[in-house]
Amino acid sequence: MPSQDITQRFLFEHADVRGELVSLNQSYREILAKHEYPEPVKALLGEMLAAAVLLSSAIKFDGLLVMQARSSGPLSMLMVECSSQQEVRAIARYSDDLSGDGLRDLMPDGVLAITIDPSKGQRYQGVVALEGESLAESLAGYFDSSEQLPSRFRLLADGRTARGFMLQALPADRQTDPADRSETWNRLSILADTLSVEELMALDNQTILHRLYHDEDVRLFDERSVIFRCSCSAERSGNALVSLGREDAFVLLDERNGEIEVDCEFCNTKYAFDRAALSELFDQARDHAQNLH
Template identity: 75%
Template structure:
C-alpha cells in the first residue's frame, strides 16, 4: 500500500453505526526520527497517535486534543497532541534500562487523560485507567463508562506505519428497534474481530472494508489529510520568557553564561537568546502593551 497520512469516515446505509480509519505513515516516521525510541516505545507512541487522530474525528471541537498517559513503570509518559485539522505531534519518556513489551509491562498502573482544549470555550478532561491489556481496550472502557455512544477501537503501529480502526454506534435512526440495533452492532464487531494485524497495517481502506463488510451496504467518504506539525516557534519561546519577568530572565541569563536556550521536547528545535535578544523581547512586549491602551 502506498504511504498515506489520512483519515476516512465510513457509514452503514442500513444501520446506526459509523466508522473511521486512520493511516499515519510519513507523519509517524517523522515524529520517530526526532528521537531514538526503542521499538516497544515506537509502537506505543504510534498507537497513541492513531488514537488521537480517531478521537479528533469523533469529538466535535475546534482547537487541540491531548492524550497523556502516565505510569510508574518503564515508560513514564506518553503525550500526543492532535489539532482539529489533524496536525499531530508526540513524545515519550522512558527508563534507560527499558524492559518489557506489552502495555501492562511498560506502563503498569497507568492512567490516560483525554483533554479537549478548545480555541474558544471551556477545557474538558476525562480520565481512564490503562487496563485491559491495550490502549484500544482502555479507550473502549472510557466510552463505555462515560455513558457516551458505544465505541470500539483497533490500534496498531510497528515503527513504520500506525493504523487505527473505529466503530461507533449512533443514536436510533435507521433502526428504531433496540434489539435490532444491538444485534447489528454485535455482528459488525464480530466481523471486525476477523481483521488480522497484517491486514490492518497493509490493506488500503477500500480493500479493508470490502474484506470485512462485503455483505453490508457500507459507504466510504473522501479522505482527510493528517500531518506532523510542531506548534513550537520563536514567538512562543519568547513569550514564555517574557512571562517570567525581565529581572528573572536577566538573572537566568547571567547564570547560563550569557545565553538562554529553549529546547522543544517534541521536535528538538532550539531557540537561543543573548542579552540583546532578551531586551528586544521585553521592549517589544512593552510596546505591544502600550499600543493596546
C-alpha cells in the same frame, strides 16, 4: 498498501454505527526521527498517534485534542497532540532501564487523560485507568462507560507504519428498536474482530471495508491528510521567557553565560536568546501592554 498519512470516515447507511480508518507513515516516522526511542516505545507511541487521529476525526471541534498517558512504570509518559486540521506531534518519556513489552508491562497502574481544547468554548477532559492488555481495550472501556457510546478499536504500529480502526455506535436514528440496534452492533463488531493484523497493516481502506462488510451498505467518505507539524516557535519560546519577568530572565541569562536556549521537547528545535534578543522581547512586551491601555 494503505495510503500515506490519511484518515477516512465510513458510515453504515442503515445502521446507527460509524467508523474511521487511519494510516500514518511519513508523519509517524518524522516524529520518531526526532528521538531515539526503544522499539516498544515506538510501537505504543504509534498506537496512541493513530488513536488521537481517530478521536479528533470523530469529534466535531476546532482546536486541539491531547492524549496523555502517565504511569509509575518504566514508560512514565506518552503524549500526543492532534489538531482539528489533523496536524500531529508526540513525545514519550521513559527510564534508562526500560524493560518489558506492551502496555501492562511498561505502564502499570497507568492513567489516560483525553483533553479537548477548543479554540472557542470550554475545555473538556476525561480520565480513565489504563486497564486491559492494550490501549485499544482501555479506549473501548472509556467510551463504553464514560461516553455511553459502545466503541471498538484496533491499533497497530511497528516503528514504520501506524494503523487505526474504530467502530462506534451512534444515538438511535435509523434503528430505534433496542433489540435491532443490539443485534446490528454485535454483528458489525464480530465482523470487525475477523480483521487480521496482516490485513490491517497491508490493505487499503476500501479493500478492508469490502473484506469486512461486503454485505452491508457502507459509505466511505473522502480521505483527509494527516501531517506532522510542531506548534513550537521562536515567538512562543520568547513569550515563555517574558512570563518569567525581566529581572529573573536577565539573572537566568547571566547564569547561562549570556545566552538562554529554549528547547522544544517535541521536535528538538532550539531557540537561542542573547542579551539583545532578550531586551527586545521585553521592550516589545512593554509596548504591547501600553497599546492596550
